[in-house]
Amino acid sequence: MTGLGMVNAGITTQLLLSLFNVIGVLHFGIAGNANTELEIGDVSIPEFWAHTGLWVWQRYGDGSESELPLESNGDYTRNIGYLKFSDYNNDTTTQHNEDKDNLLNNVWYQSEEVFPINTEPETRQHAFWVPVDNNYFALSKQLEGMELERCINDTMCLPRAPKVARVERGVSADIFVDNAAYRNFLSSKFNVTPIDMESAAVALICYQQKIPFIAIRSLSDLAGGGSAISNEASTFTPLAAQNAVAALIKLVPLLASKGTSVYSS
Ligand SMILES: *[C@@H]1O[C@H](CO)[C@@H](O)[C@H](O)[C@H]1NC(C)=O
Numbered sequence: 115m116t117g118l119g120m121v122n123a124g125i126t127t128q129l130l131l132s133l134f135n136v137i138g139v140l141h142f143g144i145a146g147n148a149n150t151e152l153e154i155g156d157v158s159i160p161e162f163w164a165h166t167g168l169w170v171w172q173r174y175g176d177g178s179e180s181e182l183p184l185e186s187n188g189d190y191t192r193n194i195g196y197l198k199f200s201d202y203n204n205d206t207t208t209q210h211n212e213d214k215d216n217l218l219n220n221v222w223y224q225s226e227e228v229f230p231i232n233t234e235p236e237t238r239q240h241a242f243w244v245p246v247d248n249n250y251f252a253l254s255k256q257l258e259g260m261e262l263e264r265c266i267n268d269t270m271c272l273p274r275a276p277k278v279a280r281v282e283r284g285v286s287a288d289i290f291v292d293n294a295a296y297r298n299f300l301s302s303k304f305n306v307t308p309i310d311m312e313s314a315a316v317a318l319i320c321y322q323q324k325i326p327f328i329a330i331r332s333l334s335d336l337a338g339g340g341s342a343i344s345n346e347a348s349t350f351t352p353l354a355a356q357n358a359v360a361a362l363i364k365l366v367p368l369l370a371s372k373g374t375s376v377y378s379s
């Protein structure tokens with residue numbers, strides 16, 4: 115168990131890679147769901163992960179045409195996109211809500227500086243979307259259709275049987291998202307399914323260390339986007355956690371039988 119958040123997940127991953135002869139990393143856990151085609155209890159396996167908590171918070175008065183601080187040094191970029199706070203004003207007393215500005219202005223998403231081990235030392239690269247291992251991802255297709263737990267107890271079951279779904283993207287940050295507007299932003303801007311607080315940190319460490327990696331994240335709540343009056347995680351976490359483990363247990367022997375790198379040395 116890494117403990118909550120990006121630093122815990124990153125340091126745990128690096129410690130394991132430093133202390134043991136690790137051949138591949140299978141990370142698992144629960145997540146909020148931003149994908150309207152999936153439901154609580156489903157297990158998502160994204161092909162790409164990004165850390166969405168590294169921002170440039172732009173000064174008031176600047177806009178999308180304004181260069182960011184240190185942009186010309188290559189430290190920061192406007193290529194990934196931004197969240198504009200005034201798009202989320204809810205001042206029902208103003209008629210032209212769309213014209214209102216907001217002192218919080220914009221935050222711009224940034225890629226991580228990475229230093230992969232097989233590249234020139236001390237020379238930074240940047241990474242935003244980090245792919246999972248191709249082989250692992252291809253094998254995980256065989257999990258689609260597997261049977262998962264549907265009921266949290268004798269009387270309460272999910273509306274349909276949960277499923278494993280390979281999806282395009284997941285994101286992580288040191289933020290527990292329980293907010294419909296931000297969930298919808300992440301979904302429409304980045305086409306995200308799971309929103310969690312660790313997987314991208316594990317992905318980034320594995321990317322730099324050139325270790326195959328995949329993350330299995332079951333969906334325990336709707337990240338603030340549901341009709342429930344409170345976050346669903348307190349009810350569905352045990353079921354979701356159980357389903358993530360079930361998928362993981364099914365994946366491990368597939369890796370071995372395919373002769374992929376888990377047992378190759
Ligand atoms: C905006 O705020 C008002 C109360 O101030 C609330 O009744 C309304 O539902 C809010 N609108 C949205 C879209 O949430």
Ligand SMILES: *[C@@H]1O[C@H](CO)[C@@H](O)[C@H](O)[C@H]1NC(C)=O
Binds near residue numbers: 266267268270
């Ligand atoms: C089943 O779980 C639901 C949701 O937590 C709860 O309201 C209900 O009392 C539980 N039923 C039983 C029989 O434990």
